[in-house]
Amino acid sequence: MRHTGRVRLLSSDLHDLDLTETVRDDDLVRLYTFPERGGIRTNFVATLDGAATGADGLTGSINNAADKVVFDLNRQLADVVVVGAATVDTEGYAPAAGKRPLIAVSNSARLPRGWSAGPQTPGMAVLVVPERADAAAVSRARDILGADNVWQMGADQVDLEELVARLRRDGLPRILSEGGPRLHTALLGLGLVDEVALTWVPTFAGGPPPPTTADQQVTVDFRLRHLLESDGTLLGLWSRR
Known part of the structure; x- marks a missing residue:
């Protein structure tokens, strides 16, 4: 698992991890491992102004090395x-x-x-x-x-x-969903989403931000599992309350 820049742990519910240390690859795997029972995790990247894609409509134009590490890791840890x-x-x-x-x-x-x-x-x-x-x-x-x-x-x-x-x-049982907005909203509305992995990249996209959910009111409460930082990028994992 390769990444550029130091990855710092800002918050975690794994209390044996030291917040002052650089996160090692094996710790990163622990942080993103699915619950033993499995579940549905959605994974998104967004800019500071809330865009889920760049001007070209692709996530690849806004993600970066840190997000790519987590994107690949989520896929490795998922069954499907x-x-x-x-x-x-x-x-x-x-x-x-x-x-x-x-x-x-x-x-x-x-x-x-x-x-x-x-x-x-x-x-x-x-x-x-x-x-x-x-x-x-x-x-x-x-x-x-x-x-x-x-x-x-x-x-x-x-x-x-x-x-x-x-x-x-x-x-x-370990199901990863990468969108898009309509599928994400439908899964949330049915109460099927157990975890959300979200990366904020330190970029403004400008223009109307493509959302991570469709234009439909869905309210679901989540609690923070962990928050990481790498070169200004924030990477978090939340689980449904």
């Missing part, structure tokens, strides 16, 4: 990554053989760009769609990904509770 299909498109996430399963949630059943390479290993690149999604789109997705990699659950919208239940039954 769940992302909205629009975010898969925007960020260019592609299935990667031998790594964490990637689950794309799409109410329209539109296959993300970059997912057209042919059938994937079952469970490694999955498109989740509702039962009433366009039949032609579902058929195309099955032709490309393989029938085992297109899951239908829910009527007009993907049933996220059913999705989470299936992942847990499949032995994948």
Whole structure:
């Protein structure tokens, strides 16, 4: 695990860690390890003025070395990554053989760009769609990904509770979600989000800030688990009260 700059621990509920010391790689793993029972963790980066992406609409234009360390670590510690299909498109996430399963949630059943390479290993690149999604789109997705990699659950919208239940039954209880805003809001609204990992980078993006949640009122209280600092970047983890 490589990172640039000193990482300082400002606050933690792991009381054996010294707040005056530089955080070591093994301590960083301890800080971000999922609860033993698993759970759903969402992960976001934001600028000081609240933007979740840069002017180009990508998170890559606002994140930095410290955030990349935590981004990669969260993926390493998770069993599975769940992302909205629009975010898969925007960020260019592609299935990667031998790594964490990637689950794309799409109410329209539109296959993300970059997912057209042919059938994937079952469970490694999955498109989740509702039962009433366009039949032609579902058929195309099955032709490309393989029938085992297109899951239908829910009527007009993907049933996220059913999705989470299936992942847990499949032995994948440590679930990481990387957005986007609509999926994040839906998970919060259903009370499914257990933890939020959030990075603030010391940058102003300017213009209307793309939010981490959709335009829908959802109130959920969290408590701070830890807060880190590296070269002016703040990296925190919160758990639901």
